[in-house]
Every structure is written in C-alpha cells, then in structure tokens.
Amino acid sequence: MSSQPEAADLHVSDELVINIKDMHKWYGSFHVLKNVNLEVYRGERIVICGPSGSGKSTLIRCINRLEEHQQGQIIVDNVELTNDLKNIDAIRREVGMVFQHFNLFPHLTVLENCALAPIWVKQVPRKEAEATAMKYLTRVKIPEQAEKFPGQLSGGQQQRVAIARSLCMNPRIMLFDEPTSALDPEMIKEVLDVMIELAKEGMTMLCVTHEMGFAKTVANRVIFMDGGEIIEENNPHEFFDNPQHERTKLFLSQILAH
C-alpha cells in the first residue's frame, strides 16, 4: 500500500520514522481502526483527511499512545509502542502534539507553559528552558505575550503558543489534530503560516486538517480515511485532480463545494 514518497519533494529522506503495520483498534466492541498500514519518512508532511468519525484523530493519537491499539505494530523512531512505559516515555519525548482546542495550561503563564516540559521531562535548567521558550515564542511571533495567561490571548495566539510549547521539547515529529478548526477565519492564516514555516525547516508532520489549500501547498502526501480504513493516499497533485476511489471523489466534491 505505502510506496516510496514522491520525489517531488527534496526534504524527504529515506529514514523511516513511523512504521504502522496491520494495526487495529477497538473502542469496546467498536472496530474504529481497521488494518492500518502507514510508513512515514523523515521530513514528510502528511495531511490526513476524511469524513467526521472516520478515525483520523484516533489514528494520530495512537502514534503517541494517547490511545492504545490492540493489534499490529506501531514503531516510532525504531521504538515499538508496547505497554512498556519506558518506550512510551521515549516516544512522547520525540513526538509533539497540537490539539484542536489548544489544551494550554490555564493556570500557568505562556512562558511557564512552554518551559514546563523541558524542565520536568528533560531536566533542563530553568533559565535555559525559559530562554528556549522565548526563542520559540519569537518564532511563532508572540514573544511579547510571554508573561500573560492563556485566557488572555486570542484563539490564534493560543494555538501558536501550543505549537511553540511542543517545539520546546525539540521533537522530531509533530502531530496536528485539526489545529485550525476551532479558530475564526481570520486567525487560521496566522497558525497555518507557522506550520508552513515548520514544514520548510524540514519537520516531519502528520496533520489532520480540512484546509485543502494547506494540503496542496505543503503536503507531500495526502491520506484519505473513511470508516477506520485508509482508503487512498497519493501526492496532493494526483489526490485532488485524479482521485481513484469513489468515496474519495464524494468526499472531495463535498468539501470543495463550499
């Protein structure tokens, strides 16, 4: 199913960073992910789309073990996800995640949000962690908000803080779960811009999104899911202009209609 990524993109290396093999997941008796196979190489930018309830969130949440899979294998950076807490910790240190609803810590300032994990997970000295945090806050263009609390920021600013917070752990892979769908239209761009920057720097990204413009310009591969299965995957050019599967065509016609 998975082929070597398209040569169209220069950043992609041939180093396999995520390898999902014959993976199944159930919620109780509900078979939510069915026989998922996915190989991700370093530097890939993968956009995952599909109708609501198709299992997109569940899939990327399995990659950092926010959800447990019951069958098959998930190997991240040569570490297999098992019940071994050491492996889970190791993988979470390498994988950053950005959520639809930001999930910033409301009782901590923006700077504390960013410096927290480096200090406690990586034992970075506080001064150093705060300096790194400032560096990433500058990259997402909100260094002046460092001392504020998340509740005092706009949605777009909060999401940029969330991205900076993930980057502070210096992850090798970033997962995004609909990072812009809780935002007002005028804030979507400021978040997408940050993500485009990241892509340019060669970050490996898996992104669940319905922003097709983003998919076309940034992704090197688009994956379409429905009913817990990967139905189709292709480079964005082929995916949008020449979808193979009926369900993909239907989905695209619906999403491009408005």
Added chain:
Amino acid sequence: MSTEQSYEIGEYPDLAPPVTEVGIIGWIRHNLFSSTTNIVITVLTIYFLYVIIPPMLNWIFLDAVFVAESRDDCRAIAQAAGQELGACWAFIGKRFEIFVYGFYPVEERWRVDLSFIMMLAALVPVLFDHVPYRKQGLWFSLIAPVIIGWLLIGGMGLTPVPTDKFGGFMLTLTIGVTGIVGSLPIGIALALGRQSHMPALRMVCVAFIEFIRGVPLITLLFVASTMLNYFLPPGTTFDLLLRVLIMVTLFSSAYIAEVIRGGLQALPKGQIEAADSMGLKYWQSMRLIILPQALKISIPGIVNTFIGLYKDTTLVIIIGLFDPLGMGRASLADTKWQGLSTEIYVFVAIFFFVSCFSMARYSLYLEKKLHTGH
C-alpha cells in the same frame, strides 16, 4: 438622543459619565433603589436593622456590666447606675483563662501561648505568597507542628501535661487545626485513588469514603472513646485526644476527597492529554497541572468542609472533652453565676464566628488571587 455639541466624525472625545452613574449617589441608585422590588427590600431591611440593632447594642455594650464579683453584684451595679441589666460580661472575665486554657496547669500556660504564636507564624508563609523569607518560612511551617506538639504535651525536658488537661479554645484549635492540616493531603490522596486505574486501590478508597460519609461523626467519636479498647491489645493505652484527632481527620478527609473529586472531574480531558503528550509522568502531571487547577476549583468546597469540621469540634463534649462549650456549661454550675447562659453562648459564638469568617474571607482572597482570566 442629541448632544448639544457636535464633533467631527471620528473625533468624538471620551466624556465623563453622568453624575447619576458614579460616586455615592450612583452606587445607591444602582444598588438600593434600582427597581420597585429593590426599594421595598431596602426599606424593609432598614426597618429590620432599626428594630434589631439598638437593643442588641444596649445589651452588649451600653447596659452591660464588665466588672463584678457575682451575678447579684452585676444586678446591683446596673441598678445603682439606673440602667436595665444588660450582659454580665464580668462572668466571662472571671472565667476567661479557663475558656482559653482549659485545665492546663497555670505555670505551664506560657507553652500554650508560645504554641499559638508559632502556629500563626507557621501559617503566614503557607497562606500568603509575598512575605519576606517565604522559603525559609515554609521549612519552619513544616517542622512547627512537631515543636508545637512537644510544647503542648511536654516530655523531653518539659513537664509532661496529660491531654485530659486540654480544654477550651486551645482544645478547639488543637482539634480543628490538626484536622484541617491532616485531612487535606489525605483527602487529595483519596480523591486520586478513587480515580485510579488500579481496581483494588480504587475500591479501597471508595469503601473508605462511603463508610465514613455514611456514619455520623458522633458515632465515630463514640467508637474512638469506647470501642477501640476492644480492638487494641489489652494493656495498650491510646490517648483519647489522639483518637479524636485521628477520627476527626479521617472524617473530614472523606468529605475533602469528594470535593476534590468534583474539581478533578471539572477539568477538561485535554489537560491530562497535553501533559501526557509532552511526556510528563503521572505524579508530575498531577502535581503541576491537574491538582493546582482542581484544587483551585474546589476552594469554596474545601473551605466549606473545613468550617464544618471546625464547628464540629464542639461535638467532643459528648465524649467528655471540654471544648469552650463544655467549659461554658461547666461554669454555669457555679451558683454565684447561675443563669448567665446567654453570655456564655454569645461569647462562644463570637469566637467561632471570628474563626470561621476569617476562613471564609481567606477563601475569597485566594480565589481572586488565583484567577487567571479564563
């Protein structure tokens, strides 16, 4: 509405609000006379206060007698001054020491005073952020309970004072403060245990909480005072006050646990997911992310429970300990002062009110301080 003056579009200046909206007049209009219902309530309240307050002031201050040798003496003094007899506070004055110290030996009472001062000093760095030397202060707060325990009980160089000499306000404070300080951590542990993924741990916590909540405190105190003797090996003596302290602490920790569980459940799942996704360990997430927020939400409920516990300390009268209420009743047996129960109960009520009201105010202060605009 038209204004007398016209301005260029986009040049309209900020004007001061109308007088009726600001200052004392504005406040009174808004708060006391904003609607017919409001006016009626305001008038009724003023009338009610007019009926209640003057006689109360008369009784407490103006007609009261502060120095006297007996109740008859009080009466005589009031008559000589041509007043009606108000409160006979002289009674409280004569009994004051026993209200404060109970039966604590007179020559050792400085230890109670010192303990009280140490308790206040230990509370300051815990309750307030911006005090000088807070770090060192917190270390002191940590060891203060041990020192206070030693001061009160004695031994190791101090004359031992058996705990059945404890009484009055110092007994209330001993039980109340121990219960509060002890039940918070136990309550947190129980709340977390109740949410644990380990079924055995969860069941133990649920069973404990539900048992304690299902039994009246008085029953637990009776168990403490009588039944424990059957369970303990014969010959062991297990101090009655210590048993009461344990029971009161366990009792309120069950309530605290439920209050905190409410706080934990109010947090969005995304908080723990974000913490997990960054690789924080369970205890780190709890300490840094979950508990600070859950406790903040739970402050009103926690303080409510503490106030309840503090007032429930009066129940120890039933198993023969003399808290202020018990002291008061005992004092009433004195023929010289017979019939002055109102004075006693008002006095004790004021003591409890001051303590509990301070806790309530502190809780409001804390809520305001921790508010971060979400």
